[in-house]
Amino acid sequence: xxxxxxxxxxxxxxSGEEILQLLDLAAELKAQKxxxxxxxxxxxxxxxxxxxxxxTRTRCAFEVAAHDLGMHPVYLxxxxxxxxxxxxxADTARVLSGMFDGIEYRGFxxxxxxxxxxxxxxxxxNGLTNEFHPTQILADMLTxxxxxxxxxxxxxxxxxxxxxxxxxxxxxxxxxxxxNFAACAPAEYFPSEELMxxxxxxxxxxxxVLEFWTEPxxxxxxxxxxxxxxxxxxxxxxxxxxxxxKALFPYQVNAGLMSLAKPEAVFMHCxxxxxxxxxxxxxxxxxxxxxxxLEVTDEVFESPRSLVFQEAENRMHTIKAVMAATLxxx
Numbered sequence: 001x002x003x004x005x006x007x008x009x010x011x012x013x014x015s016g017e018e019i020l021q022l023l024d025l026a027a028e029l030k031a032q033k034x035x036x037x038x039x040x041x042x043x044x045x046x047x048x049x050x051x052x053x054x055x056t057r058t059r060c061a062f063e064v065a066a067h068d069l070g071m072h073p074v075y076l077x078x079x080x081x082x083x084x085x086x087x088x089x090a091d092t093a094r095v096l097s098g099m100f101d102g103i104e105y106r107g108f109x110x111x112x113x114x115x116x117x118x119x120x121x122x123x124x125x126n127g128l129t130n131e132f133h134p135t136q137i138l139a140d141m142l143t144x145x146x147x148x149x150x151x152x153x154x155x156x157x158x159x160x161x162x163x164x165x166x167x168x169x170x171x172x173x174x175x176x177x178x179x180n181f182a183a184c185a186p187a188e189y190f191p192s193e194e195l196m197x198x199x200x201x202x203x204x205x206x207x208x209v210l211e212f213w214t215e216p217x218x219x220x221x222x223x224x225x226x227x228x229x230x231x232x233x234x235x236x237x238x239x240x241x242x243x244x245x246k247a248l249f250p251y252q253v254n255a256g257l258m259s260l261a262k263p264e265a266v267f268m269h270c271x272x273x274x275x276x277x278x279x280x281x282x283x284x285x286x287x288x289x290x291x292x293x294l295e296v297t298d299e300v301f302e303s304p305r306s307l308v309f310q311e312a313e314n315r316m317h318t319i320k321a322v323m324a325a326t327l328x329x330x
Contacts, residue, residue: 026321040070045101052107065320093119133165137173138318152178175202184219223261275301
């Protein structure tokens with residue numbers, strides 16, 4: 001199936017077969033990179049990378065992937081673009097379409113990247129919005145498949161705040177690929193009912209089982225993957241820490257919780273992680289609340305069961321697959 005010319009905004013827009021096609025391409029391109037085989041499939045093209053929210057992994061993944069494909073990436077940081085300020089989103093999309101072959105957006109509302117895509121005449125890729133993070137899910141699924149050899153029938157449990165991009169996207173990605181999914185959090189931290197209903201409709205077709213638990217001991221039964229994310233996202237006010245820690249600390253991934261999953265279960269995290277005091281925020285929050293770690297303990301994060309750095313590397317390989325498939329003749 002040709003994906004050339006398609007946007008990549010959310011996994012709801014792609015079939016399970018198309019997602020698997022991207023994973024297969026990512027695995028092929030990863031093998032070529034590891035073997036030193038050049039794969040400049042998009043030589044001579046240029047891409048614009050709009051970052052209203054900064055990032056280490058997403059920026060590096062897009063820039064290295066673009067370089068490997070023979071493309072020239074141009075990074076626009078929060079001060080380097082007038083999108084939505086002096087120039088409308090629609091106008092920005094049309095201006096950049098005349099200069100670039102593809103546009104990446106990482107920022108705030110999903111409506112922004114959707115509007116960019118509506119007015120752009122080149123493919124637009126979602127590097128993260130408040131609601132969805134589709135490139136991360138591709139990396140996660142590639143990592144799980146590499147480790148276990150398969151996806152369908154595996155069980156992934158997401159611990160913590162499942163209302164936003166990671167909880168939403170993991171739920172949809174699992175449903176599309178026949179992976180069983182459980183969100184474990186206080187009930188008010190579950191995804192929206194509308195999105196849960198949409199995911200259940202997809203799961204009914206693929207055989208995926210979707211569950212929503214408030215009790216970790218029930219959610220983690222039979223888990224192959226235990227997944228978590230930071231409790232306070234970029235751009236949220238400092239005042240939310242009190243409520244989040246109080247609500248989510250029972251869902252911290254520690255050795256006790258990992259023991260409730262399968263013995264061979266692995267730990268995953270999209271990063272950054274507050275598993276110690278080696279960051280400014282980690283030190284500040286740890287000192288204020290008397291905690292050694294937040295969403296995951298250092299014992300779990302640094303354990304042999306942790307796949308977080310393999311997962312981080314796979315951001316680049318899967319992003320490369322998305323750009324190659326939507327821009328180039330394969």
